[in-house]
Every structure is written in C-alpha cells, then in structure tokens.
Amino acid sequence: xxxxxxxxxxxxxxxxxxxxxxxxxxxxxxxxxxxxxxxxxxxxxxxxxxxxxxxxxxxxxxxxxxxxxxxxxxxxxxxxxxxxxxxxxxxxxxxxxxxxxxxxxxxxxxxxxxxxxxxxxxxxxxxxxxxxxxxxxxxxxxxxxxxxxxxxxxxxxxxxxxxxxxxxxxxxxxxxxxxxxxxxxxxxxxxxxxxxxxxxxxxxxxxxxxxxxxxxxxxxxxxxxxxxxxxxxxxxxxxxxxxxxxxxxxxxxxxxxxxxxxxxxxxxxxxxxxxxxxxxxxxxxxxxxxxxxxxxxxxxxxxxxxxxxxxxxxxxxxx
Ligand SMILES: *[C@@H]1O[C@H](CO)[C@@H](O)[C@H](O)[C@H]1NC(C)=O
Ligand SMILES: *[C@@H]1O[C@H](CO)[C@@H](O)[C@H](O)[C@H]1NC(C)=O
Numbered sequence: 132x133x134x135x136x137x138x139x140x141x142x143x144x145x146x147x148x149x150x151x152x153x154x155x156x157x158x159x160x161x162x163x164x165x166x167x168x169x170x171x172x173x174x175x176x177x178x179x180x181x182x183x184x185x186x187x188x189x190x191x192x193x194x195x196x197x198x199x200x201x202x203x204x205x206x207x208x209x210x211x212x213x214x215x216x217x218x219x220x221x222x223x224x225x226x227x228x229x230x231x232x233x234x235x236x237x238x239x240x241x242x243x244x245x246x247x248x249x250x251x252x253x254x255x256x257x258x259x260x261x262x263x264x265x266x267x268x269x270x271x272x273x274x275x276x277x278x279x280x281x282x283x284x285x286x287x288x289x290x291x292x293x294x295x296x297x298x299x300x301x302x303x304x305x306x307x308x309x310x311x312x313x314x315x316x317x318x319x320x321x322x323x324x325x326x327x328x329x330x331x332x333x334x335x336x337x338x339x340x341x342x343x344x345x346x347x348x349x350x351x352x353x354x355x356x357x358x359x360x361x362x363x364x365x366x367x368x369x370x371x372x373x374x375x376x377x378x379x380x381x382x383x384x385x386x387x388x389x390x391x392x393x394x395x396x397x398x399x400x401x402x403x404x405x406x407x408x409x410x411x412x413x414x415x416x417x418x419x420x421x422x423x424x425x426x427x428x429x430x431x432x433x434x435x436x437x438x439x440x441x442x443x444x445x446x447x448x449x450x
Pocket of ligand 2: 286287326349350351
C-alpha cells in the first residue's frame, strides 16, 4: 500500500467524477462488453460425476473428471458445468478453456482445510519467488493457466476458501510456502467472473496475472477485517480488466493493481494497463484502491477509476 499513489487517485477521482456524472445520467456506462457473455448449449452437472453436496464428501475427483470431460470432448460452443445447491468440499482444481462454472443459488464450493496435500507450483517470474516465502507457492484453489473463454457465474452461489487455517499458519509463522489465492488466472484471456460470492480466501481473492480481457462484475467478496492479505481483486501484469458493480470487504486492499515485485518485476517488464474500476463499494482496513506494493513492471493507462465508494479504517487513504 503506497500512500502517495492512493492520494493521487483521490485527485484523479475528484477531477473526473463531475464530468462522468453528467454523462452517466439515465444510462449505465459499462466496460463489460469487452468480453461478451457466452451461453452454452452443452450442460453437465457435477452430480453426473459423483459430486455430493453434503459438506463432508471430498469432490476432487468429480471436479477433475467433469473438467477433463469438457477439455477432451470439446463440444461446439463449450460446456457449462452446473453445481447444484449443496456444499461441495474439494481440493484445488484447474479450469479449462471454453467452460462455464455455474453455481446455483445455494451452491457452495468449499476448499478443504487439509493443507498437507495442497499442490505447489512455480513462483511467478515477475516475483522471482513466492510473495510470502522463498520457493514455490501453493496453487490457487480454483486455477487457470493458459486458458481462454471461461466464465464463472450463476445465481450468487459461494466459493469459500475456508482460509482461517491458512491465516493461523501465517500468524503462527508455520507457513512453509506462499498461501494460495482463491481464484487465479495465469496467461489467460476472455474471462468473465460474475454473480458469485467469494468468502474467506486464504490469501488474495481474485488474481488475474499475465492475462487480458477480464471482466469481474456483480461479485461480493467477504473476509474478516483481521484476516491477513485477503485483497479483493489484484490485476497483476494484466491488461483490459473491467471491475464493476461489486461489494468487497476484506482484510486488505479492495482492489490492488500490481506488476510484479522489485527487480524481478522490472526484469520481467510486463505492465498492467487499461484497468477500469466502477461502482465498487465496500470497506477495507487499508487503502481501498491501491496501486502499490508490487508495481515494478509499471502501470499504464489506468484510464478510469470512478464511482468507487468505500469505508476505510485508515482515513488518510480513503477515496
Ligand atoms: C493444474 O495446473 C497446474 C499449473 O498449470 C499444474 O501444475 C497441475 O499439474 C494441474 N493439476 C492437475 C490436477 O491437472
Ligand atoms: C446476485 O448479486 C448481484 C450483486 O449483488 C445482484 O445484482 C443480483 O441481483 C443477484 N442475483 C441473484 C439471482 O440473486
């Protein structure tokens, strides 16, 4: 959280707001058109793959098999994976291209709290190491690498990271590697995340990195104010990111725009650009909207941050 940068956003916000309010009267401006919503004819349910929403059964195999089916059967127009009402406990899983993960009303995808088998992946080249600790990092709970045309949506079902075990390891200094993000897209494009509730992420909530054309809309992101580093949305070395109409209340930044870390970020040289943040409300113990902490690769063309309202416990940093 770099205080001076956040202050410069305040100036930008106040300078731009009167102009925008005059043109928004009566008509809602949105950037979400950059990724058109995809409706898919082929639909499968996690229940068809043995998924059980009793809150106790581990559904890792069901998610892996359902997504393997989507990846390998390649239906025209992609496939929608339906998660019915119920609580689906699972280990982390990877998404694939041309899929929609659809959470029904009352559906909860819940991360296991068994951290001992949590897979590790390589550090990001623009960080050079894990953000918290040297070496690799735990894979995000829901992960996508090198994929496109992906939607996570539904009727405001919940993705629950059950992060308290991770927060406690951080507090007790027993973490071995960097904590998992809740949802991460790496090297990906044409992504929509809408109408989903994110709860209790182990670390950052939504992390698009080296990605482009990402729309995050109508999401609710919740974590306790004392949960460590539970940033809401962190566009990182990414371009064309549209964040709108969301409520975010966590233990760290509401939105933090990044581009790597220190000399690794500079060497990797991939900036964040064209990030739009509109009609986002919430509360944060820190900066709300931050361009900081890790921006070594540069940040360009942040052409709009507007209609953002939140309550900060650190008044000097509030918008
Ligand atoms: C998920 O993706 C990661 C990173 O691309 C890969 O290392 C891992 O093996 C994948 N996991 C599965 C179960 O396919
Ligand atoms: C889901 O939440 C969004 C954002 O809070 C809201 O606009 C929308 O009406 C809700 N949809 C349903 C189906 O409840």
